[in-house]
Amino acid sequence: MPAPRKKSSARFIDIAALAQVSPATVNRVLNDRGSVSLATREKVVRAAQQLAVPRLMPEVHRGLTRIDVVLARSQTPFFQRMDLALQRFMQLLDRRIVVHRHSFAPGDDERTADFIRRPPHPRHGLLLAVHDTPVLRAAVQQVSQQGVPVVTLMSDISDVLRLHYAGIDNLHAGRTAGHFMGRLTAQTGRLLVLTNDLHFRAHRDRTAGFLDALQEKFPARSCLPITPCFDDPDQVFQAVDAALKQGALAGIYHSGAGSAGIHQALQRHGCLGQVVWIGHELSDEHRRWLKLGVMDLVIDQDPDGQVMSGMQHLLFENKWLDQNPPVGPNEFRLFCAENLPSQPYLPGSSLLPNK
Incomplete structure (x- = not known):
């Protein structure tokens, strides 16, 4: 038998x-x-x-999984909060997942591209928030074609292979700003549009969406030429001050940072609270100005959610997650004086209004 x-x-x-x-x-x-x-x-x-085999399973991974995060160097509240989000997320990772954070000066495309092409260690994923320029597009396309999963963060990169874009739909964010600007301002008033560096696709899309929505829904509105201010409060102040010297403004839309310059210029000309002001990110200074009635609307893109989305896609691609994370852009949020959250944007910030 x-x-x-x-x-x-x-x-x-x-x-x-x-x-x-x-x-x-x-x-x-x-x-x-x-x-x-x-x-x-x-x-x-x-x-x-x-098959529910009743035994202790071996580890799937051997060795380290290395992910490079490459960011444009910036001291804006948004990038500070993104850095904190990365630090928090890293604390949740398996010790065999190593995240390396690298920052490069905005405009130093050659050095950034060289690092993207030639990392100092084996790389299993790349998370990027950089300019959308021919030099960087070529570098990203090259490593993508070599099989490195690439996720763009905050600002997408045009016409390249990538695994995922972890950010909001900036075109529709700009259109949202245009919709509210048109609803809140008079037909005959002049509008000023300020932005960061237009080499970031995010800012190109926001300003384009803003102007498109105004043209379609409020064609009588008059917009001054778009002014890049590179997140510099001094340049922002000069742009607003110069516009106000030429006459009253009905509204200001700013797609970037450096908003202290707007506040200072409006204060200098005695028109705080008289100009419709729409901006991006619920920084603690924006929260204060919303509360005081100086600012009208903020579009927030949730850097914590972007980091979570980008890292989840890279971890799934490297077999650390079983379920595919959600696809599509992250949702953005609208804040005014009546729906401000109780927690500060950055740790240690004061929530008390300052005049």
């Missing part, structure tokens, strides 16, 4: 059939013997889990 088939052998055969590998490969993976590729190990372990 032939000996009965052992239960473990039957399990190995079932796992092998589901994973589409040989029973010998299942044996090597589940008993942690021999060299098996990461993709095969993952298939075998997932098949065993799906």
Whole structure:
């Protein structure tokens, strides 16, 4: 009489059939013997889990998973909060996932591109918030074609292969600003549009959306030429001051940072609270000015949510997550004086209004 088939052998055969590998490969993976590729190990372990095999499963990953985060260097509240979000997320990761943060001066495209192409260590993912220029597009396209998963953060990069864009729909954010600006201002008033560096696609899209919505819905509105101020409060002040010297303004839309310059110029000309003011990010200074009635609307893009989305896509691509994260742009949020959250934008910031 032939000996009965052992239960473990039957399990190995079932796992092998589901994973589409040989029973010998299942044996090597589940008993942690021999060299098996990461993709095969993952298939075998997932098949065993799906069949509810009653045993302790081996680790799928061997060695380190390295993710590079490349950001434009900035001291704006948005980038400070993004950095804090990265630090918080890193504390939740397995010790075998190593995140390297790198920052480069805005405009230093050649050095940034060189790092994107030639990292100092093996790289398993790339998270980027950089300019959208030909030099950087070429570098991102090259590493994407080499098989490195790339996620763009905050500001997308045009016409390149990428795994995911972790950011808001900036065109529709700009259109939202245009919609409210048109509703809140008089037909005959002049409007001033300020922005950061237009090499960021986010700011090109925001200002384009703003102007498109005004043209479609409020064609009588008069807009001054778009003024890039590079997140510099002094340049912002000069732009607003110069516009006010030429006559009254009905509204100001600013797609970037450096808003202290707007406040100072309006204060100098005695028109605080008389000019409709729409901006981006619920920084603590924006919160204060909303509360005081100086500012009317803020569009916030939630840097914490962007970091979470970008990292989840890179971890899924590297087999650390079982379920594919949501696709599509992140949602943006609208804040006015009546719906301000209770927590500050940055730790240690005061929530008390200052005149």
